[in-house]
Amino acid sequence: MIHDEMDSLAQEIRVPYYLRAGWAWPIPRSATKNHNCLQGRKTARRQAAWPTSPSAWAAGKARGLANLVVIEALDVLGLRPIKILFTTMAAALLATTAFTADPIPADLRAMALATFKALPSTTPAVVNNPITPEKIVLGKALFFDPRVSASGVFSCNSCHNLATGGDDNLETSIGHGWQKGPRNAPTALNAVFNIAQFWDGRAEDLKAQAKGPVQASVEMANTPGQVIATLKSMPQYVEWFSAAFAGDADPVTFDNFAKAIEAFEATLVTPAPFDGFLNGDDAAMTSEQKQGLTLFMEKGCSSCHAGTNVGGNGYYRFGIVEKPSVDVLPEKDEGRFAVTNTSDDLYVFRAAPLRNVALTAPYFHSGKVWDLKQAVAIMGTSQLGEALKEEEVDLIVAFLNSLTGKVPEVAYPLLPAETGGTPRPVWIKEGSRGSIGR
Amino acid sequence: MIHDEMDSLAQEIRVPYYLRAGWAWPIPRSATKNHNCLQGRKTARRQAAWPTSPSAWAAGKARGLANLVVIEALDVLGLRPIKILFTTMAAALLATTAFTADPIPADLRAMALATFKALPSTTPAVVNNPITPEKIVLGKALFFDPRVSASGVFSCNSCHNLATGGDDNLETSIGHGWQKGPRNAPTALNAVFNIAQFWDGRAEDLKAQAKGPVQASVEMANTPGQVIATLKSMPQYVEWFSAAFAGDADPVTFDNFAKAIEAFEATLVTPAPFDGFLNGDDAAMTSEQKQGLTLFMEKGCSSCHAGTNVGGNGYYRFGIVEKPSVDVLPEKDEGRFAVTNTSDDLYVFRAAPLRNVALTAPYFHSGKVWDLKQAVAIMGTSQLGEALKEEEVDLIVAFLNSLTGKVPEVAYPLLPAETGGTPRPVWIKEGSRGSIGR
Numbered sequence: 001m002i003h004d005e006m007d008s009l010a011q012e013i014r015v016p017y018y019l020r021a022g023w024a025w026p027i028p029r030s031a032t033k034n035h036n037c038l039q040g041r042k043t044a045r046r047q048a049a050w051p052t053s054p055s056a057w058a059a060g061k062a063r064g065l066a067n068l069v070v071i072e073a074l075d076v077l078g079l080r081p082i083k084i085l086f087t088t089m090a091a092a093l094l095a096t097t098a099f100t101a102d103p104i105p106a107d108l109r110a111m112a113l114a115t116f117k118a119l120p121s122t123t124p125a126v127v128n129n130p131i132t133p134e135k136i137v138l139g140k141a142l143f144f145d146p147r148v149s150a151s152g153v154f155s156c157n158s159c160h161n162l163a164t165g166g167d168d169n170l171e172t173s174i175g176h177g178w179q180k181g182p183r184n185a186p187t188a189l190n191a192v193f194n195i196a197q198f199w200d201g202r203a204e205d206l207k208a209q210a211k212g213p214v215q216a217s218v219e220m221a222n223t224p225g226q227v228i229a230t231l232k233s234m235p236q237y238v239e240w241f242s243a244a245f246a247g248d249a250d251p252v253t254f255d256n257f258a259k260a261i262e263a264f265e266a267t268l269v270t271p272a273p274f275d276g277f278l279n280g281d282d283a284a285m286t287s288e289q290k291q292g293l294t295l296f297m298e299k300g301c302s303s304c305h306a307g308t309n310v311g312g313n314g315y316y317r318f319g320i321v322e323k324p325s326v327d328v329l330p331e332k333d334e335g336r337f338a339v340t341n342t343s344d345d346l347y348v349f350r351a352a353p354l355r356n357v358a359l360t361a362p363y364f365h366s367g368k369v370w371d372l373k374q375a376v377a378i379m380g381t382s383q384l385g386e387a388l389k390e391e392e393v394d395l396i397v398a399f400l401n402s403l404t405g406k407v408p409e410v411a412y413p414l415l416p417a418e419t420g421g422t423p424r425p426v427w428i429k430e431g432s433r434g435s436i437g438r
Numbered sequence: 439m440i441h442d443e444m445d446s447l448a449q450e451i452r453v454p455y456y457l458r459a460g461w462a463w464p465i466p467r468s469a470t471k472n473h474n475c476l477q478g479r480k481t482a483r484r485q486a487a488w489p490t491s492p493s494a495w496a497a498g499k500a501r502g503l504a505n506l507v508v509i510e511a512l513d514v515l516g517l518r519p520i521k522i523l524f525t526t527m528a529a530a531l532l533a534t535t536a537f538t539a540d541p542i543p544a545d546l547r548a549m550a551l552a553t554f555k556a557l558p559s560t561t562p563a564v565v566n567n568p569i570t571p572e573k574i575v576l577g578k579a580l581f582f583d584p585r586v587s588a589s590g591v592f593s594c595n596s597c598h599n600l601a602t603g604g605d606d607n608l609e610t611s612i613g614h615g616w617q618k619g620p621r622n623a624p625t626a627l628n629a630v631f632n633i634a635q636f637w638d639g640r641a642e643d644l645k646a647q648a649k650g651p652v653q654a655s656v657e658m659a660n661t662p663g664q665v666i667a668t669l670k671s672m673p674q675y676v677e678w679f680s681a682a683f684a685g686d687a688d689p690v691t692f693d694n695f696a697k698a699i700e701a702f703e704a705t706l707v708t709p710a711p712f713d714g715f716l717n718g719d720d721a722a723m724t725s726e727q728k729q730g731l732t733l734f735m736e737k738g739c740s741s742c743h744a745g746t747n748v749g750g751n752g753y754y755r756f757g758i759v760e761k762p763s764v765d766v767l768p769e770k771d772e773g774r775f776a777v778t779n780t781s782d783d784l785y786v787f788r789a790a791p792l793r794n795v796a797l798t799a800p801y802f803h804s805g806k807v808w809d810l811k812q813a814v815a816i817m818g819t820s821q822l823g824e825a826l827k828e829e830e831v832d833l834i835v836a837f838l839n840s841l842t843g844k845v846p847e848v849a850y851p852l853l854p855a856e857t858g859g860t861p862r863p864v865w866i867k868e869g870s871r872g873s874i875g876r
Contacts, residue, residue, distance in 0.1 A: 144601055145601070146599070146602075146606070146607075147602075147607065151608075151612065152606070152607060152608050153596075153606075153608070153612050158591075161584070162850055163582055163583070163850060163851050163852060163853045164584075164585075164853050164855075165855065168584070168590070168591075169584075169585065169590060169856055169863075170589075170590050170591070170863055170865075171863070174589065174591050174865055177616055178615055178616035178865070180865070358855060359855045361855075361856055370856075370858070370862070371858055407852055409849050409850075410849070410850045411847050411848070411849055411850070412600055412601060412847075412848040412849070412850045413601050414601060414845055415601045415602050417602075417603065417796060417797045417799075418607055418799055418808075420808070420809055424808070425607075425608055425609070427608075427612055427616070427618070
């Protein structure tokens with residue numbers, strides 16, 4: 001049956017086609033090389049290769065490569081999406097077999113390089129924001145400065161704590177007036193490599209993202225005007241802005257504030273054992289980690305968690321196969337739907353980037369799961385339709401541990417002193433500067 | 439009249455005498471050398487030299503040296519305190535004279551060294567807590583770890599932010615459940631040199647202090663047991679404790695937690711231009727700063743703000759001469775009275791250490807005054823009974839700026855990752871672990 005469906009699908013999409021963000025496509029090994037299709041909405045419609053033949057696809061599937069495929073194929077003109085849903089019994093068939101980890105393929109590195117990308121050894125370039133030392137210095141100060149919040153209590157680092165994996169290790173963050181935020185704080189580490197920012201990708205890059213929390217009423221509850229008044233009140237900040245944005249007539253702006261933070265965040269790159277392996281060092285990963293990596297690709301995890309950040313570069317429904325419990329997937333958080341207002345995007349989120357995942361419990365946008373093993377198991381059932389064996393989960397977690405990288409040493413900054421003109425903290429909720437309900 | 443009062447006082451206290459903590463005594467130049475009497479309750483009763491003659495004292499006073507003397511003299515046997523209160527019209531008389539700053543005395547350094555002490559060039563020794571590199575590493579991690587709070591939101595650094603002068607630049611700190619603390623957070627910088635900790639000195643040292651906020655319901659709202667459970671759940675912490683307290687059978691204890699934090703805090707020493715001057719470098723301070731230092735001693739500020747920390751080593755009534763407004767001195771905060779239950783200690787606080795004071799607005803235990811000039815002026819009227827001229831205030835502020843030191847570079851720590859055994863954050867007020875009303 002699967003073969004028949006595949007054949008018919010293959011007929012339909014023999015021409016070049018595009019995959020739309022929001023749908024997972026587990027790619028068999030043979031096709032991973034050109035698999036670069038899992039991107040955000042804006043840049044999603046990239047070409048990707050299809051399995052060389054339906055039988056190759058099915059063969060891969062029989063090896064447990066893929067358990068579910070949800071494809072929305074668009075024709076060459078981008079018209080009339082065709083949605084095709086496959087489910088498979090392969091997992092059930094395999095489940096009866098005693099567990100033996102697949103041997104580590106001889107070409108594991110080549111396979112991995114077709115799917116993943118090692119971190120660069122230098123700070124990556126950022127669109128519309130040349131990274132300079134002056135911007136980094138300024139951005140670091142801003143990242144750590146609690147005075148950009150209305151209350152003077154929260155800095156960027158409060159929720160994206162560089163001491164604890166770039167996040168705050170809370171279910172969801174606490175913000176202005178002790179309000180609880182709606183989603184788990186994602187890590188700031190390597191965030192520059194994400195296709196877009198926030199769980200729903202509503203910010204196209206880090207400079208757009210940096211403008212969000214500072215204004216959100218449940219986070220920093222401030223206003224751009226007040227942020228700029230605060231920064232302009234301190235001569236050292238004006239100097240730093242002038243140095244970082246030397247060409248600007250009025251360097252202290254909310255745009256430049258965001259650009260400087262982006263510049264600092266672009267430096268937060270954490271090379272890990274996995275990168276060592278990708279770069280040719282066989283000893284960088286343990287045998288267990290390599291087995292985990294093999295499984296991670298074979299099971300189809302790498303379909304969504306691919307690229308530089310092992311995730312962070314595409315949008316997928318949470319619960320493709322099986323809807324997680326309402327605890328894990330709160331019904332009231334409809335994900336990317338709120339951004340696109342498209343029913344296809346109900347419960348769709350950006351696949352979490354998995355770098356440093358061992359440091360960033362609790363997991364998922366709801367922050368409801370504290371145990372990485374449990375998170376992997378839930379992903380197995382909800383996204384792959386497969387009850388992963390405990391040994392498989394262990395190996396995958398071993399691989400995930402190889403993504404724990406070296407956080408760059410950050411000298412804690414010394415911030416400018418306040419002056420008579422610095423706006424005073426506002427900590428009462430009624431007096432908060434941000435609008436309610438953002 | 440002043441002369442007569444002085445003569446009569448001199449008769450009474452011709453014998454050696456002791457000054458009691460809680461009372462200010464502006465000392466004329468000639469006597470500053472031996473003036474080391476302004477200490478906390480425990481070590482307060484030290485001998486001090488009296489002005490060589492009543493006329494010398496009065497002569498000093500006529501130069502605006504002292505406007506008010508409140509002395510509690512004890513006889514040689516420590517019996518029957520005699521309280522004598524002097525007020526003077528000298529300030530009013532001088533106020534009609536055009537302002538000319540006193541020339542900088544040729545022996546300014548010698549005078550200053552009789553009252554102040556330069557910061558040591560090495561980390562100071564701490565009673566009952568030998569400072570080791572292992573303790574410092576551990577203490578730094580604990581200082582920056584928000585997981586020692588019940589909510590997982592606040593670390594020591596939240597309120598004692600090393601980026602902003604070792605305090606949080608808030609009127610009073612925000613803590614668990616968005617509660618507002620009762621007093622302005624003092625700086626952690628150089629706090630090791632204070633005679634005791636907290637505004638009311640209720641902790642005899644930094645290790646005693648470190649146990650407070652973690653348990654206070656309005657701050658971290660945690661319990662010692664929960665702190666230790668949290669730390670023991672993370673193997674890296676257990677290793678760090680074992681290295682720092684190698685001789686201990688059970689190294690991860692609340693006592694050791696506090697000792698490690700004290701060890702780290704002992705490294706937070708900030709040498710300033712003032713120290714350069716005390717150590718022999720004439721160019722370390724500007725002429726204006728030296729004039730300010732001269733005034734600071736002549737006006738009597740240095741009677742309470744003396745020693746290594748230019749304060750922090752004795753207890754004094756806030757409002758010796760004139761009670762500040764209820765905004766600045768909230769009636770419901772009775773200061774050290776709450777510690778000693780002695781009426782003499784009503785509104786008595788530890789004199790604020792003035793190192794880095796330019797970085798630590800807002801001022802006073804109430805945190806109600808944001809402007810350093812205003813704070814100096816209030817001290818003039820409330821403690822010295824003198825309306826300082828604007829030019830005098832400016833010079834004193836110039837001197838205070840010479841106390842802004844070089845904060846040691848602190849590499850932001852990387853904290854151990856949480857494990858399955860790590861207690862989960864508790865952020866609801868009802869469920870807070872600390873008792874209410876501490």
